[in-house]
Amino acid sequence: MYIRNLRKIISVCLLAAGLGVSAQKVYNIYPIPQEQVRTEGSCRFTPTVTVVAEKGIDEPTKARAAEVLREHGLKAVFAKKAANGNAAIYLGVNGSKGVADKMARKLALKRDIFGNNKFDRHILSLTAAGGLASLVVLGENTNAVFFGLASLEQMLDNGTENLPCATIYDYADIKDRGVIEGYYGMPYSVEVTKDLLHFMMRYKMNSYMYGAKSDAYHSQYWDKPYPATLTGEQKSMGCFTAGNMREICKVSAATKVNFIWAIHPGKAFTGKDDNVIDRIMGKFELMHGLGVRQFAVFVDDVGVPTDAPTLALNAKRLTGLQNAMDKKWNYKGAVPADTLKPLHFVPQLYAYGWEKPQTRVNFYKALSNTPHKTQVYITGEQVWTVPNNRDLDVVETDFGRGVAWWWNYPCNDNADACTFPADMYSNFVDMPEIDGNSTLPKSLGHCASLLSNPMQQGEIAKIPLFSVADYAWNNSGFNSVESWKAALPAVIGRKDYAKALQNIIPYLRVNDPEKLGAMIDAYKNGGDAAQLKSVLRDIERNCAALGGLKFSSIKAQSLFYDDIRPWLLKLEATAKVADELIDIAAMPKGDAAKKARYEAAAAKAKALGEAPEFSVLALEGMGGGIGKQVYNVQFAKKHLTPFVAYLLEKAK
Numbered sequence: 001m002y003i004r005n006l007r008k009i010i011s012v013c014l015l016a017a018g019l020g021v022s023a024q025k026v027y028n029i030y031p032i033p034q035e036q037v038r039t040e041g042s043c044r045f046t047p048t049v050t051v052v053a054e055k056g057i058d059e060p061t062k063a064r065a066a067e068v069l070r071e072h073g074l075k076a077v078f079a080k081k082a083a084n085g086n087a088a089i090y091l092g093v094n095g096s097k098g099v100a101d102k103m104a105r106k107l108a109l110k111r112d113i114f115g116n117n118k119f120d121r122h123i124l125s126l127t128a129a130g131g132l133a134s135l136v137v138l139g140e141n142t143n144a145v146f147f148g149l150a151s152l153e154q155m156l157d158n159g160t161e162n163l164p165c166a167t168i169y170d171y172a173d174i175k176d177r178g179v180i181e182g183y184y185g186m187p188y189s190v191e192v193t194k195d196l197l198h199f200m201m202r203y204k205m206n207s208y209m210y211g212a213k214s215d216a217y218h219s220q221y222w223d224k225p226y227p228a229t230l231t232g233e234q235k236s237m238g239c240f241t242a243g244n245m246r247e248i249c250k251v252s253a254a255t256k257v258n259f260i261w262a263i264h265p266g267k268a269f270t271g272k273d274d275n276v277i278d279r280i281m282g283k284f285e286l287m288h289g290l291g292v293r294q295f296a297v298f299v300d301d302v303g304v305p306t307d308a309p310t311l312a313l314n315a316k317r318l319t320g321l322q323n324a325m326d327k328k329w330n331y332k333g334a335v336p337a338d339t340l341k342p343l344h345f346v347p348q349l350y351a352y353g354w355e356k357p358q359t360r361v362n363f364y365k366a367l368s369n370t371p372h373k374t375q376v377y378i379t380g381e382q383v384w385t386v387p388n389n390r391d392l393d394v395v396e397t398d399f400g401r402g403v404a405w406w407w408n409y410p411c412n413d414n415a416d417a418c419t420f421p422a423d424m425y426s427n428f429v430d431m432p433e434i435d436g437n438s439t440l441p442k443s444l445g446h447c448a449s450l451l452s453n454p455m456q457q458g459e460i461a462k463i464p465l466f467s468v469a470d471y472a473w474n475n476s477g478f479n480s481v482e483s484w485k486a487a488l489p490a491v492i493g494r495k496d497y498a499k500a501l502q503n504i505i506p507y508l509r510v511n512d513p514e515k516l517g518a519m520i521d522a523y524k525n526g527g528d529a530a531q532l533k534s535v536l537r538d539i540e541r542n543c544a545a546l547g548g549l550k551f552s553s554i555k556a557q558s559l560f561y562d563d564i565r566p567w568l569l570k571l572e573a574t575a576k577v578a579d580e581l582i583d584i585a586a587m588p589k590g591d592a593a594k595k596a597r598y599e600a601a602a603a604k605a606k607a608l609g610e611a612p613e614f615s616v617l618a619l620e621g622m623g624g625g626i627g628k629q630v631y632n633v634q635f636a637k638k639h640l641t642p643f644v645a646y647l648l649e650k651a652k
Contacts, residue, residue: 026166029154030466030486031204031473034113035169043128045069045087045160051076053091054098060254061146064201065089068149072156087133089152091145094121094138103136109167114140118171120204122148125167126155133163146256147172147204176375176449177472178207178257179465180406182298182346184413185456185618187212187238192458194251195556199462201255203469203490208252209344209451211262211298214238214619214626218298219264223279225286237619237626242290249291260344261287262296266623269299270314277320281328288329288338296344297321301622304348306359311366318345322371342373344449346406352395353381364398375449377406384408384433387450389441396446404449409434410464411453416618417631419455419567421463421505423484424471430510442476456618457563459556462491493557497549500542507539507575508567512636520643529582536575536582543572566633570614574636574644577604581647598651605648 026036049069053062066076081099082088092100094114104111104123113121122139135152139145151168178200181188188196197208211218216239217226226242227234245261252259263283268276284295297318305311322343329340349355349363367376376399380391387405395403410420410427420427429436444450452468454461466487471478489498506513519532546568549561561568580601587594608614609632618629635641 026164027151027155027158027168028486029151029168030483030490031470032477033151033168033170034474034477037167037169039127039165039167041128041165042162043087043126043131043133043165044162045072045074045133045156046085047073048075048077048086049133050081050083050086050088051078051091052081052088052099053078054093054096054100056093056096056098056142057091057145058142060256061091061142061149063254064146064149064256065091068153068156071153072160074160082134085132087135088129089135089137091137092139093142093145094123094140100136100138103134104138107136107167109136109138110169113169113171116171118173119175120144120147120206121171123167123169124148124151126163127165143206143256150202150204153202172204172473173475174444174447174450174472176207176258176404176451177469178205178209178451180209180211180451180453182209182211182213182262182406182453183411183456184213184620184622185416187215187240188458189238190240190244190247191555192559193248195559196458196462196465197248197251197255197257197259199465199491199556200257200469203466204473205257205465205469207258207260207449207451209260209262209296211264211296211346212238213264213622215240216623216626218262219266220623220626222263222265223283225283226290236628242286245287245292246290253291258294258341259292260294260296260341261292262298262344262346264298264300264622266299266302269297269317270305270310277317277324280321281324284325285328288340293339294341294344295325296346298346299348300346300350302348304355304363306355306362308362308366311363314348315366315370318343318367318370318374322374342371342375344375344377344404345370346377350377350406351379351381351383351385352391361398364395365400368398368400372401375404377404377449377451379406379408382433384411384431386428386434386438387440387444387447389444389446392444392447402446402448404451405447406451406453407468408453409468410455410461412455412457413618416456416629417616417634418510419457419460419508419564419633419635421460421501422509424464424467424480426480426509426511427464440471440475440478444475457616459491459560459563462560463487466490492549492560493554497546497557500545503542504539504546504568504571507571507640508635510635511638512640514639517639520639523582524646529586533579533582536579539575540572540579543568543575566614566616567635570608570633571635573604573614574608574640577601577608578640578644578647581605581644581651585647585651601651602648605644608644 026038051065069076090100090103092098107125109123109125122144125136127134137145137148139148226240226245228242230239230241249259263280325340329338352360378395379385387407412418415432420430428434428438450472452465467483470483488502492498492501523529523532549557552558584597615630615632620627620629
């Protein structure tokens with residue numbers, strides 16, 4: 001069972017009676033809609049809701065409408081027209097002349113959003129018909145209607161009675177929004193992957209590119225089929241079976257999140273083997289049989305070719321592969337369900353700052369004549385660069401067309417012991433390779449795709465991914481702190497858990513709060529320890545409260561606990577040790593009990609850096625060089641952790 005967003009307190013901007021229309025925020029929806037308009041009246045949903053879907057609305061969208069209603073205790077009944085006594089939902093496509101399109105005309109809804117150069121454009125209009133809810137969701141296509149239902153889901157989180165009437169005009173600033181599982185580390189489990197797909201659906205992300213570096217069947221055995229069963233060692237390395245991949249593809253289809261399977265042939269892509277395209281196509285055929293309908297080729301981290309013949313071969317084979325895919329699956333008369341979306345490509349030079357300007361120009365110009373529908377990715381000037389228009393302009397000038405952004409955020413494969421669950425701009429400060437002064441532009445308008453390469457802990461990663469989704473949908477409406485605050489209940493599913501999580505995250509940061517540092521300094525200078533001890537005990541209580549996640553019957557909550565457990569347990573233990581050492585330090589030197597208490601506390605302090613429950617497993621390497629590594633988790637490096645070391649000396 002997936003957690004739906006359990007927020008019950010929705011910010012509602014109510015008008016004074018008789019004032020007509022307002023452009024203020026009506027519902028607290030994420031990603032933030034482009035425009036909300038409060039209209040006259042309020043309405044309620046009945047226990048049974050009639051859903052009228054036009055011909056152009058596909059089955060996953062209809063199923064999504066039924067799911068949203070069911071989550072809120074309502075039953076969907078599909079019919080050709082509204083039923084007396086029932087609230088009604090009309091689903092349709094702009095310009096179809098179907099029932100939803102006609103309803104939109106009757107309501108005089110403006111249609112100008114369908115003429116702008118944006119993506120997943122839709123209108124959601126909630127009106128009252130004799131007090132009953134009448135909802136029109138009109139999209140540029142069925143997928144856009146699907147995203148509109150994500151807004152409805154959050155509207156209904158406020159209840160089904162006395163809902164303010166409103167119209168939402170909405171669209172995405174960036175076409176492809178989502179996740180690229182391309183880090184060095186343990187691949188996400190099947191359970192985590194499926195949970196992420198549902199989470200992405202709920203927050204209007206539409207792309208999941210799978211290219212886990214430590215998946216041997218992505219890299220080392222790139223042309224071999226996924227196995228039917230796994231050995232014990234393969235399971236310990238996070239390997240997938242063919243059946244696992246088929247299962248993920250089914251969830252991908254239901255959630256309308258494109259599952260893009262990536263192959264990593266490495267140097268073979270530009271090697272001497274003239275059959276390399278046939279070998280890649282052979283693997284693609286196997287994956288197509290499992291349900292994959294979009295593919296990617298990764299040739300990152302294997303050296304950057306600079307000579308003209310290799311650059312030409314790189315482009316020739318990319319073109320040849322796209323053409324082979326089209327010939328195989330996208331021919332005239334092909335069954336639509338079997339056709340493929342365009343190929344995605346991560347080139348050898350994905351961080352253009354690695355090479356001199358002329359070498360960079362030569363590289364991208366060599367790729368410029370590849371099929372324009374093939375999507376090419378960069379990470380900016382450097383590997384960890386925050387998306388910006390300057391870097392897009394540099395590459396696009398050389399390449400001759402738009403590029404996509406592989407965003408190494410909140411990736412922690414260069415800091416395996418750390419986690420980044422804070423707001424986006426705080427995470428930038430904590431992440432070792434990111435300029436802490438970075439901000440996102442108010443418009444990233446010519447970025448074709450923005451995919452986030454997340455942490456190895458997929459459930460914790462949902463917190464920053466929520467804000468990635470928020471930004472990618474509405475660049476100018478993004479607010480880092482507000483988005484983070486909204487992410488916590490969306491991820492954790494209960495207000496009490498969300499509050500406890502919000503309270504401890506500042507101490508899970510690499511750079512823990514300056515306020516704590518000030519308290520520590522005051523204590524060192526002879527000040528009262530009472531306030532400091534109160535903070536430590538608050539940490540202990542909040543950590544203990546979050547321990548309840550372990551026993552949750554809701555899968556997403558127990559998975560979240562599995563991810564955060566080492567950090568949670570160590571933070572709680574660190575706070576307890578510090579609390580105890582403060583008391584010991586206050587004891588007179590001649591106190592007979594002091595030595596025993598100190599030795600016990602010192603042993604606990606030593607265990608903080610050694611105990612297995614405070615460690616996390618990571619995989620290092622790619623291809624045939626993948627190995628396991630265990631890391632003792634880290635946090636609060638600035639104040640709390642050094643404070644424990646200080647207390648150990650002071651309390652002797």
